[in-house]
Amino acid sequence: NKWVYTFGDGKAEGKASLRDLLGGKGANLAEMANLGLPVPPGFTIPTSVCTYFYANDKTYPKELQAQVDKALDYIGKLTAKKFGDAANPLLVSVRSGGRASMPGMMDTVLNLGLNDETVEALAQLSGDRRFAFDSYRRFITMYSDVVLGFEHHHFEDILDSFKDQKGYSLDTDLSSEDWEMLVGKYKDAVAHETGKDFPQDPHDQLWGAIGAVFSSWMNARAVTYRRLHDIPESWGTAVNVQAMVFGNMGETSATGVAFTRNPSTGESKLYGEFLINAQGEDVVAGIRTPQDITEDARVESGSDKPSMETAMPDAFNELTRIYTLLEKHYRDMQDMEFTVERGKLWMLQTRSGKRTAKAALRIAVELAHEGLISQNDAVLRIDPASLDQLLHPTIDPSAKRDVVATGLPASPGAASGEIVFSSDEATKLQADGRKVILVRIETSPEDIHGMHAAEGILTTRGGMTSHAAVVARGMGKPCVSGCGTIRVDYGRGTMSIGGRTFKTGDVITIDGSVGQVLAGRMPMIEPELSGEFGTLMGWADAVRETGVRVNADTPEDARTAIKFGAEGIGLCRTEHMFFEETRIRTVREMILSEDEQERRAALAKLLPMQRADFVELFEIMKGLPVTIRLLDPPLHEFLPHTQAEVEEVARAMNTDPRRLADRARELSEFNPMLGFRGCRLAIAYPEIAEMQARAIFEAAVEAEKRTGEAVGLEVMVPLIATKAEFDLVKASIDAMAREVIRETGAKLEYQVGTMIELPRAVLMAGQIAEAAEFFSFGTNDLTQTTYGISRDDAGSFLGAYVAKGILEIDPFISIDREGVGELVKIGVERGRATRPSLKVGICGEHGGDPASIAFCHQVGMNYVSCSPYRVPIARLAAAQAAL
Ligand code: ADP
Ligand code: MG
Ligand code: MG
Helix, strand or coil, rough: CCEEEEEECCCEEECCCHHHHHHHHCCCCCCHHHHCCCCCCCEEECCHHHHHHHHHHCCCCCCCHHHHHHHCCCHHHHCCCCEECCCCEEEEEEEEECCCEEECEEEEEEEEECCCCCCHHHHHCCHHHHHHHHHHHHHHHHHHHHHCCCCCCHHHHHHHHHHHHHCCCCCHHHHHHHCCCCCCCCHHHHHHHHHHCCCHHHHHHHHHHHHHHHHHHHCCHHHHHHHHCCHHHHHEEEEEEEEECCCCCCCEEEEEEEECCCCCCCCCEEEEEEEEECCCCCHHHHCCEEEEECCHHHHHHHCCCCCCHHHHHHHHHHHHHHHHHHHHHCCCCCEEEEEEEEEEEEEEEEECCCCCCHHHHHHHHHHHHCCCHHHHHHHHHHHHHHHHHHHCCEEECCCCCEEECCCEEEECEEECCCEECCHHHHHHHHHHCCCCCEEECCCCCHHHHHHHCCEEEECCCCCCEEEEEHHHHHHHCCECCCEEEEEEEECCEEEEEECCCEECCCEEEEEEECCCCCCCCCCCCCCCCCHHHHHHHHHHHCCCCEEEEECCCCCHHHHHHHHHHCCEEEEEECHHHHCCHHHHHHHHHHHCCHHHHHHHHHHHHHHHHHHHHHHHHHHCCCCCCEEEEEECCCHHCCCCCCCCHHHHHHHHHCHHHHHHHHHHHHHCCCCHHHHHCHHHHHHCCHHHHHHHHHHHHHHHHHHHHHHHHCCEEEEECCCCHHHHHHHHHHHHHHHHHHHHHHHHCCCCCCCEEEECCCHHHHHHHHHHHHHCCEEEEEHHHHHHHHHHHCCCCCCHHHHHHHHHCCCCCCCCCCCCCHHHHHHHHHHHHHHHHHHCCCCEECCHHHHCCHHHHHHHHCCCCCCEECCCCHHHHHHHHHHHHCC
């Protein structure tokens, strides 16, 4: 069995495609060696040894030791040194590296092989005693920390008290004698604390380090990280052992990191930092301020320290040659580590670099323009969810943040404004042209107008799928939810966190992308929708097969969605129009009416308002399909809550408030979501559906008159369980259409279809499709009714389900393919068996979730419909599903 893979000197036993076996670091070191790049020779002990290690009581395969010894000899030959030799010692680094890079794994140990003897040899050979002892003390520190569990700070303490005693301020003030003396103290401390002398035998050191890497695979931090990122335990880690090169050999030596393109902007320019006379992690550790690599960058940063380009021109030119080659080879932006030893450049790592969403777009588009990747590759390279970052204003990254509290990043983007604690206040101030942040303990449907008026929403209670979170995402407004450390006092009009108190009118900023609440107003950066974004979305649309519509209730939503490329409205929830502050009273009059006549009187007042809403929507959508859903929510949600509200309605209706309060009690429900809602409203009170149908048809006639374009009208009946329900409601819609046609003399084209959101509707889809001309899967309700879980109450236990692995992911966020998805499939099949031309779509939160969109593509839906700000995400996700 092969347990060791060597690399170095222009060739390697491994290669990039063996990543699963060699880990990312090892596979790329091998690849670079094969490309003939200067890589210090070394070898990789593959992940298969890690698997063996855990399957066999933490022991190694018996051939391993011999193979490691052989590989050490091989490195020795290439470097003309010998591991453990007293006169000419080979020193190595030991580095962990799995398939995916993973914090929590053992840190790298550098300079392994040094001991009291070999340090003298290193001093002799380098002619630099200070360098030798500096390397030795680094080794003792790192090895003790990561292998022996004797923490770093012990050494820092020894060093600091020594510096105090001598009156030194910088590490560079220490002489070789000082380091030599400190090395002695370091070793004493280790012996004293661990009860054993610091290991002097290089082979013991090496096996100690190898064992520590494999053991770290199971440490608590690594286990947690894997669980959070879905990395299987079976992957294991690899160990890389590599000949040392020294960046700390004086002024002609250095160490650094570089990106082939700028990871925050994507600009195609080498970007990075380096430090002269330093080793390994000094650059990231921030001990000294690193220097710029290119002269351009130095000029821009205004640094007075020379760039690598001027300080080490030969090494810089070599780096330029190599990074250009690496990027062409990997066809992606690379993140590289390098070291210069006495003027010679060595490559120590390369990998695809992490980048911001903005940089990812620019890089993908430019790589395609440069011909390195195809347009489809570019489309596949962007994580659809990451687009969210680009569509909202964000806080200027250079601004200083005064974070006062942290909650959940419920809806991305940032906003500043004056604090208001009620939705009415929000509406009032907004009307005066002021910008406000609505702060509530939690929100309910009655806060819709306040949420619309606010720049952003902050709640102290509720999770990522709370009312505030869902509605804010739908509106594309930033929201921080569940900020439990904040105490809101509505009475006083204050909110307090720890010792700080903010009152109505104080300005705060919320950053919904990270969940922060900040004091004061922050400078913002506006999103950029043209440029690379537009180009990439164009490429995505060219391959996409699934349509993308929007869930839009207001003209504002519709306009935003058109800007983002929506191809129609898949769901217009008419109830959101009902919740508007000025209308809710009339709605209450309507539902609290005791007889049909009273109800018709209230409905007559609502008719012109609804009609006006629809006219505007139709005009904006210019002939694109618009699906309007009849009133759906439980009447319960519209009931007045407070005495004041009851009295207000009573006044308007000219009745006794007590009578009204009784009626409200009568209508209140224990289980509103399974109660008097959906088509049940249209069946019990046909005049509601009639009014809505009239408003819709009259608006369509009006809009067509104004724009000269026919409206793509689709009327949708919610919460159907039986065909008989649908037939009844459809008959009244059709009757109303005939009436409006007769009255106006206009031609009207429209379709009547249904939501499929109850398991019974799925099962009866074949029958229902005889009458329904389209289906729209309401997977929020379908998930609720399939699982028997109420979304509003699931917060208290869903977390435990996910934590215990019963559910992989919240089924309200990503569709449950196995269960709910199976129902969707059955519904599509049965529906199309009856009516092959049946148009099928999805609305609800899943329509904006990339994984769910891929599923919709697979089952052959005609379109998905999602909230305005998710339209670009859906376009990209649908394109990726088609590729
Ligand atoms: P990480 O995965 O945390 O980046 P690495 O194993 O890449 O850990 O190494 C940490 C630091 O040590 C890097 O700066 C790397 O360049 C440096 N380093 C690793 N091996 C060697 C070596 N053989 N010679 C010189 N420097 C090395
Ligand atoms: Mg590294
Ligand atoms: Mg529904």
